[in-house]
Amino acid sequence: MLQKCGDSYILPFIADKYERFFETLDSILRYEFEGVVYSSVVVPVAIDFGDAYSWVGLRESYEVLPLEHYTMVAKSRQLQYWNQNSKYCGSCGREMSFHTEISKVCEGCGKEIWPVLQPAIIVLVTKNKGEEVLLVQSRNFRGDYYGLVAGYVETGETLEECVYREVLEETGCSVKNIRYIESQSWPHPNTLMIGFHAEYSEGELRLQDSELKRGGWFPKSKLPEIPKRVSLARRLIDRWILGEI
Numbered sequence: 494m495l496q497k498c499g500d501s502y503i504l505p506f507i508a509d510k511y512e513r514f515f516e517t518l519d520s521i522l523r524y525e526f527e528g529v530v531y532s533s534v535v536v537p538v539a540i541d542f543g544d545a546y547s548w549v550g551l552r553e554s555y556e557v558l559p560l561e562h563y564t565m566v567a568k569s570r571q572l573q574y575w576n577q578n579s580k581y582c583g584s585c586g587r588e589m590s591f592h593t594e595i596s597k598v599c600e601g602c603g604k605e606i607w608p609v610l611q612p613a614i615i616v617l618v619t620k621n622k623g624e625e626v627l628l629v630q631s632r633n634f635r636g637d638y639y640g641l642v643a644g645y646v647e648t649g650e651t652l653e654e655c656v657y658r659e660v661l662e663e664t665g666c667s668v669k670n671i672r673y674i675e676s677q678s679w680p681h682p683n684t685l686m687i688g689f690h691a692e693y694s695e696g697e698l699r700l701q702d703s704e705l706k707r708g709g710w711f712p713k714s715k716l717p718e719i720p721k722r723v724s725l726a727r728r729l730i731d732r733w734i735l736g737e738i
């Protein structure tokens with residue numbers, strides 16, 4: 494939930510009359526930022542707190558919040574997800590309790606756990622000396638836009654092996670000169686996106702039907718609709734357009 498502030502939004506300051514209500518809620522995580530202590534709680538239903546407040550989805554909040562506030566919200570969301578999914582010990586089934594702000598310990602066997610991240614690669618593949626980029630439309634995408642090849646890292650795999658495998662599996666093309674560019678925390682729900690550039694090596698474009706709807710090679714002058722500003726895919730594409738990649 495966000496608080497309206499002119500034409501944009503900030504994290505909400507809740508009036509005193511709601512304080513008792515929030516104190517009754519479970520899973521409170523606290524953050525101090527610029528001298529203000531923020532609490533993160535899971536509210537059971539979307540309660541109406543009045544015109545000054547709005548319920549805004551996590552993805553949409555990126556567009557309307559100051560970046561520092563969004564970063565805090567995104568981290569809170571990941572920790573809440575972890576908290577909700579680690580109530581019981583995976584070894585002995587007893588309850589887990591917080592040991593530190595980012596770790597829990599089992600009351601039965603003493604097993605200690607920390608928030609889990611899922612590493613995933615995303616790769617900007619270019620060919621013809623960087624003149625064309627490989628864009629694909631995943632069956633998972635909500636809109637009608639094109640993105641980059643991406644996928645989760647498998648057990649026992651290096652990041653570079655994952656890049657090579659994902660591009661080959663999804664497009665039938667092999668790549669070379671795989672190079673790390675930048676990363677992004679992706680709190681949907683707990684992914685670390687690791688962005689790469691790779692050059693096309695060989696193979697005919699043959700899309701994996703189960704994963705992709707469409708795909709192809711595009712020059713800068715004829716790009717289709719691309720992802721929104723929030724995503725690492727968009728940052729990589731923008732950097733390629735600017736000639737940085």
Ligand SMILES: [Zn+2]
Pocket residue numbers: 582583584585586587599600601602603604
């Ligand atoms: Zn245990």
